[in-house]
Amino acid sequence: MNEIAIYLITGSVLFCLGLWGVVMREHLLHKILGVNIMGSAAFMLFLAFAARAEPADAVPHALVLTGIVVAISAMALALALMKRVAKESEQHQATLEDSQ
Amino acid sequence: MIIVDLLLALTIVLVAARCLYTSNLAESVVMFIVFGLLLSLVWVRLYAPDTALAEVAIGAGLAGALLLATLSQLHLTHAAKATAMARISLIIPVLLGGALGVSLLSLVQPAPGLSDLVMNNITQSGVEHPVTAVLLNYRAWDTALELAILMWAWAAQRALGPNLAWHGVRLQGLVLVYFSRLMVPLLALVAGYVLWQGAYAPGGAFQAGALLATAFILAFIVQQAQLGQANPAVIRRFIHHWAVKLLWLGGLLAFFVVGLAGLLLGYGFMGYAPAYAGALILAIEIAATFSIALILAALFTGEGRRYE
Numbered sequence: 001m002n003e004i005a006i007y008l009i010t011g012s013v014l015f016c017l018g019l020w021g022v023v024m025r026e027h028l029l030h031k032i033l034g035v036n037i038m039g040s041a042a043f044m045l046f047l048a049f050a051a052r053a054e055p056a057d058a059v060p061h062a063l064v065l066t067g068i069v070v071a072i073s074a075m076a077l078a079l080a081l082m083k084r085v086a087k088e089s090e091q092h093q094a095t096l097e098d099s100q
Numbered sequence: 101m102i103i104v105d106l107l108l109a110l111t112i113v114l115v116a117a118r119c120l121y122t123s124n125l126a127e128s129v130v131m132f133i134v135f136g137l138l139l140s141l142v143w144v145r146l147y148a149p150d151t152a153l154a155e156v157a158i159g160a161g162l163a164g165a166l167l168l169a170t171l172s173q174l175h176l177t178h179a180a181k182a183t184a185m186a187r188i189s190l191i192i193p194v195l196l197g198g199a200l201g202v203s204l205l206s207l208v209q210p211a212p213g214l215s216d217l218v219m220n221n222i223t224q225s226g227v228e229h230p231v232t233a234v235l236l237n238y239r240a241w242d243t244a245l246e247l248a249i250l251m252w253a254w255a256a257q258r259a260l261g262p263n264l265a266w267h268g269v270r271l272q273g274l275v276l277v278y279f280s281r282l283m284v285p286l287l288a289l290v291a292g293y294v295l296w297q298g299a300y301a302p303g304g305a306f307q308a309g310a311l312l313a314t315a316f317i318l319a320f321i322v323q324q325a326q327l328g329q330a331n332p333a334v335i336r337r338f339i340h341h342w343a344v345k346l347l348w349l350g351g352l353l354a355f356f357v358v359g360l361a362g363l364l365l366g367y368g369f370m371g372y373a374p375a376y377a378g379a380l381i382l383a384i385e386i387a388a389t390f391s392i393a394l395i396l397a398a399l400f401t402g403e404g405r406r407y408e
Contacts, residue, residue: 003145005208010109010142014116016193016200021120027179029125029170033132036104037116040139040159040348045204047146050213056147057213058230063237064151065231065306066246069293071394072158072166073253076399079170080257088179093176 004048011044019078028082028094032075105145112138117190125177129167136160140154149302150231153294157310158396165317166400226377228300235304236381240370244355247388250395251352257399276325280318287315295389301379305351305385309392316397344394351391 012091014037021034043064050060115138119131131162136159143152171177216240218230225233235243291311298304323335338344346353359370367373372380 002208003102005205006102006105006109008204009144009210010113010196012201012204013113013194013197014198017113017116017120020190020193024189024372025120025179025182027125029128029167030120030179033128034120036132036163037120037135040135043144043151044139047143047148047151049207049211050148051146052208052211053213053215054210055215057215058218059214059232059239061148061150061231063242064148065154065235066242067192068151068154068158069229069246069306070249072163073399074398075163076166077253077256079166080260083170083173084260088277093179094174095180 004051007044007048011041011048014038014044016058026095028078028096031032032078032082033038035078036071036075039067043067108138108141108145112142113194121182121187121190123179123181125174125179126171129164129171133160133164136163150197150304150307153302153307154310157307157314161314162310162317162396162400169400207349214220216361224374224377225300225373226372226379226381229298229302229304231302232298232304232381235306236384237372237377238358240355243388244352244359244370247355247391250392251349252322254395254398276322280322284315284318287311287318291315291389291393298385299382305388305392309389310384310396312389312393313396313400316393317400320397320401347390348394349391351384351388354387357385 001029018034018041019038021037022031025031025034044058047056048062050057082094115131115135117129118148119135122128122131133302136155139159140152140156143155145148215230218234220230221238222230222233225237227236291308294303294311295305295308296303298308355370358372362371362373363369365373
């Protein structure tokens, strides 16, 4: 067991946890955070595989760097959508039921 | 060091679970910020200092600011409690993820990936740091389109209509003012250093842009709290000045101007002449830094609406 193995398992667990959040939690903020955790887990797998090379492979590093910026833009848009749902709904609870 | 890795992995899983499980949204957000910080430690352990820098500035810092600002605009910050079934079902992702992870273990063996290709051509790329070479030379396309995605997200956020009112607390006292006076110049200085450093060490346009965006956001908060001494009319004129709007688009424009010039000179689209690659990359990086900083700050301050 080296650190790559540890982080491969951690990444897989985090991905499934994020998916659990997206599926099982009702509030849209939890779903957004869940998607972001899934994304971070994918980055973790990428970087763990990149660390197999000596020195670490630069291509996945660059891809993850791009991915972090794309993830924050997606998150900003998702939060704006959520605020809109909360504003339009009557109970001011940002859940999927409210958006109908 | 294996103990550090194990502790880090365990903590990060617990923090992520708590972030999704708790019904208190404020706690969720704080847990997510902690998650981002722990993640940057993981990136350091995986020999990826560039991504660690970006994660700590963007994934923990800017995302945290964005989430906290959103939280202040929601009426209710409590979600429904997780049901007993949901609580029990939390075991499923842990087991399933663990099983998936174990199935990946057969892949843990030395694999060179693309690092040989990267290192063999690095002398022609114009920079010495492999990650910067990939970002701005080999895969410049990806970086250009990523700037386009940032623009797109900003435009889409703006299309959602006027934001809810800014519910930031009008902070009293001088701590924020003194802090920002100290931090804003320091952030600008560090951003410049990180940008310059990117040619031969971890750093570059993304990290520098995120640092600069933090400086903008800090200045914005001071101004919103009506603690700043600048005249709002002057700031409004400054923000809507055509030169600032050009900087906004600068990253994309620089990429496509340089890309088309490469096409005309016969190096292919987004190809650089090896002799000038270093200078061209620096020019693109400077333009991209300002674009990234302005757009990231606008995502926080509310879709670039009129300064009020």
